[in-house]
Amino acid sequence: MTRRSVSVTGLGLTTPAGVGTKATWERLCEGTSTAAPDDRLAGLPVDFSCRIPDFDASAAIGRRIVWRTDRFVHLALLTAREALADSGLDPTDWDGDRVGVVIGVGASSQDTAPLSYEQLARGAHRALSPTIVPRSMPNMAPAEIAIDCRATGPNFAVSTACASGATALGLAHDLIISGTCDIVIAGGSESAGSSRLAAGAFWRMGALSTRRHDPAGASRPFDADRDGFVLGEGAGILVLEETGHARARRAAVHARLAGHGSSCDAHHWTSPHPRGRGTVQALGTALTGAGLTPADIGHVNAHATSTPANDISEAEALRTVFGTPPPVTATKSVIGHAIAGAGAIEAAVSVLTLTTQTIHPTANLDRPDPAIGLDIVSKVPRQHRMSAVASTSVGFGGQNTALVFTTA
Amino acid sequence: MEARIIAIVTEHFGIDPAEITPTTTFEDLDMDSLALAETVVVLEDQLGLELPEIEGAFSPAVTLAQAAEAFAQLRATAAAAS
Numbered sequence: 091m092t093r094r095s096v097s098v099t100g101l102g103l104t105t106p107a108g109v110g111t112k113a114t115w116e117r118l119c120e121g122t123s124t125a126a127p128d129d130r131l132a133g134l135p136v137d138f139s140c141r142i143p144d145f146d147a148s149a150a151i152g153r154r155i156v157w158r159t160d161r162f163v164h165l166a167l168l169t170a171r172e173a174l175a176d177s178g179l180d181p182t183d184w185d186g187d188r189v190g191v192v193i194g195v196g197a198s199s200q201d202t203a204p205l206s207y208e209q210l211a212r213g214a215h216r217a218l219s220p221t222i223v224p225r226s227m228p229n230m231a232p233a234e235i236a237i238d239c240r241a242t243g244p245n246f247a248v249s250t251a252c253a254s255g256a257t258a259l260g261l262a263h264d265l266i267i268s269g270t271c272d273i274v275i276a277g278g279s280e281s282a283g284s285s286r287l288a289a290g291a292f293w294r295m296g297a298l299s300t301r302r303h304d305p306a307g308a309s310r311p312f313d314a315d316r317d318g319f320v321l322g323e324g325a326g327i328l329v330l331e332e333t334g335h336a337r338a339r340r341a342a343v344h345a346r347l348a349g350h351g352s353s354c355d356a357h358h359w360t361s362p363h364p365r366g367r368g369t370v371q372a373l374g375t376a377l378t379g380a381g382l383t384p385a386d387i388g389h390v391n392a393h394a395t396s397t398p399a400n401d402i403s404e405a406e407a408l409r410t411v412f413g414t415p416p417p418v419t420a421t422k423s424v425i426g427h428a429i430a431g432a433g434a435i436e437a438a439v440s441v442l443t444l445t446t447q448t449i450h451p452t453a454n455l456d457r458p459d460p461a462i463g464l465d466i467v468s469k470v471p472r473q474h475r476m477s478a479v480a481s482t483s484v485g486f487g488g489q490n491t492a493l494v495f496t497t498a
Numbered sequence: 499m500e501a502r503i504i505a506i507v508t509e510h511f512g513i514d515p516a517e518i519t520p521t522t523t524f525e526d527l528d529m530d531s532l533a534l535a536e537t538v539v540v541l542e543d544q545l546g547l548e549l550p551e552i553e554g555a556f557s558p559a560v561t562l563a564q565a566a567e568a569f570a571q572l573r574a575t576a577a578a579a580s
Binding site for chain 2: 148152153154156157158216217218219220221224
């Protein structure tokens with residue numbers, strides 16, 4: 091019996107750079123930020139974000155679903171449908187018990203929470219919507235996807251903060267390798283940018299850039315003038331499929347998810363370990379699983395949030411693992427930080443980087459921080475020969491995931 | 499009242515008006531008990547009143563017209579009592 095391996099047969103992206111994979115990739119390659127003033131955050135100390143271009147959720151996923159679900163579910167459903175369409179799989183014709191769904195969600199999007207707490211505070215108990223619980227539970231993103239496409243296999247949400255989307259992909263990989271599933275729809279979805287509480291709370295802990303005079307210049311990973319991250323939103327979803335299963339139906343394969351590693355810094359509740367200990371460990375595990383050495387990796391899509399502490403510890407981790415790291419880029423410079431969506435969006439971007447042999451540029455790298463010491467692609471896309479790429483994700487709580495993709 | 503309920507069903511729940519006839523039940527529209535509870539929330543909000551007794555009259559098996567009638571009667575009773 092041949093060893094099972096994991097192919098990527100479908101991609102879906104809904105991001106501030108565009109609704110859809112093609113729109114997102116083209117906008118990323120322009121290499122400028124999407125951050126702008128956001129009327130949803132009007133009056134807050136930080137009132138800008140990276141926001142998904144307006145789309146009609148009712149038209150896109152159906153009004154009969156929209157009324158009872160929050161925005162992070164809308165994003166997950168829309169993106170899963172794109173990924174499934176791209177895979178060529180026909181859900182009316184599959185063995186649903188062999189199809190899993192694993193979606194990373196941090197704190198969902200809490201669309202109705204402000205109104206609900208206000209109703210509770212004034213004693214208007216009958217005004218509380220019966221949808222509050224099922225519209226906002228993180229596990230509803232994978233559940234609604236399953237209902238939508240009759241995926242009756244293992245189904246769960248993963249929560250590792252800003253690494254959630256990447257962690258979901260790692261677990262999905264293992265469900266396929268173990269033989270539990272032949273197909274897993276996996277990724278992450280979140281809309282912290284639409285939550286006024288999230289915007290206020292991240293600002294209050296000092297995590298957000300306060301560059302209100304220049305929102306488009308606010309997300310500047312690895313730049314000397316970086317001062318925090320920019321809130322974003324979005325979903326990235328991949329269809330992962332056992333390679334023999336994909337081959338049997340002659341599916342087009344984008345790439346292989348060759349290895350993954352997860353770890354915990356076990357160091358501090360919010361700050362990364364100063365030398366990126368957990369990232370080093372996760373990358374090492376991912377490389378071992380892929381059967382590769384550091385020298386095989388042609389590019390790293392970095393977590394690169396644009397906070398002073400993250401970027402320096404991540405650079406240190408990459409130097410530790412690679413010695414002289416391969417070219418790096420920072421997707422968050424263009425689309426901000428989609429929290430649980432981020433790791434999966436960056437995984438999809440890593441796959442596109444492999445298939446196009448092109449690294450999209452990092453925006454706003456005007457004055458590289460001399461302490462970083464990385465080869466960062468900036469200004470224009472770079473053509474680069476790569477047979478393997480790595481993507482790193484780091485979350486509050488010290489939770490880390492690294493993914494390694496290889497050419498199909 | 500029936501027009502108001504039909505408006506909620508089509509606008510809030512996104513059901514095609516073409517699916518609705520005088521004898522349509524909530525069940526016919528795939529509206530479950532949670533959807534009915536949400537209908538009451540929206541109705542009470544629009545009319546600015548609370549009618550807890552309505553819960554018994556709104557079941558998936560009743561037609562939209564029956565629900566409208568029950569709601570109108572309870573509303574009239576409440577108005578007369580106050």
